Amino acid sequence: MSKVLGVLGGMGPAATLDFLAKLQAATPVQREQDHLRVLVDINPKVPDRNLNDSDPGPVLAAMATGLRDAGAQVLAIACNTAHAYADAVRSSGLPLVDMLETAGLAARAQGATTVGVLGTSLALGLYRDRLFPMGLEVVTLDDHEQVEFMALLYRIKHGDVGTASRETMAALAHRLVGKGAQSVVAGCTEVPLVLSADDLSVPFLDATEALARRCVAVCLGQEETPSGL
Structure with missing residues (x-):
């Protein structure tokens, strides 16, 4: 059975939708049920990653925990800059596919x-x-x-x-x-x-496309799941 993917998004929303479209396109399917189950938190309220006086870490950590509690087994962040706070996301205990x-x-x-x-x-x-x-x-x-x-x-x-x-x-x-x-x-x-x-x-x-393809490979068991911790 494929793993459930949790996506931290909203940074910005259009970019997250682009990632989801590429995720769907990268998934090999013969029927609707072959697609991945994906839980997405599109949160444009995440503090700006480009401002020196903002700290997105706690918000991203809470998003990751929420996705985990909702059933996600693997995480992805649909934002390059937010990977500066990857450790906060990994504090959820889930593995992260690093973009x-x-x-x-x-x-x-x-x-x-x-x-x-x-x-x-x-x-x-x-x-x-x-x-x-x-x-x-x-x-x-x-x-x-x-x-x-x-x-x-x-x-x-x-x-x-x-x-x-x-x-x-x-x-x-x-x-x-x-x-x-x-x-x-x-x-x-x-x-x-x-x-x-x-x-x-x-x-x-x-x-974005490279991340989508790797998420599919990880969730389908075609590639080893990142350690995450």
Whole structure:
């Protein structure tokens, strides 16, 4: 029997829905009952992960505990930056499928040694920590470009996924390619809402999609469940 997946979401809501759609698409089924049972806490009230004076940890821990008590057996966080508080989530006692580790494994499988990451400042640090032991060099935007990325991120969170947002994100991604990135990682769940492989001249790695595929593998017993503790 497949394991029940608990998803900590709402950071932001559109990105969580994108993850759930990719989770469904990644699940091999012959009938409706073959899909995973998924418990989702879409909580946009989680404190902003990008503000120095906020502490999302206790809220995320409570969400994880709530999902566990509702029957979840494996957890996933549909937000890259929130993985800074992964220990708080693991305090629930449940294993966590790490999104950043998953993206790194997928990038390495593609054969890349230098990857460009589009993500928040906090997420970029997390990606460096996860990918360096895998032998991967992380390329990031310059400081002024990162400011531009963050402004774009909040516009996307407000629902602006039109042509201007798509063109700006593509331009930022191309700057990473110009810095030597052999692949570009969508290291923020809002990125794939406005960027796709068709926009790039190098492989595009959607961390949201990679997480969805790994969650399916773990829940179906095709991959070992992370230790979680």
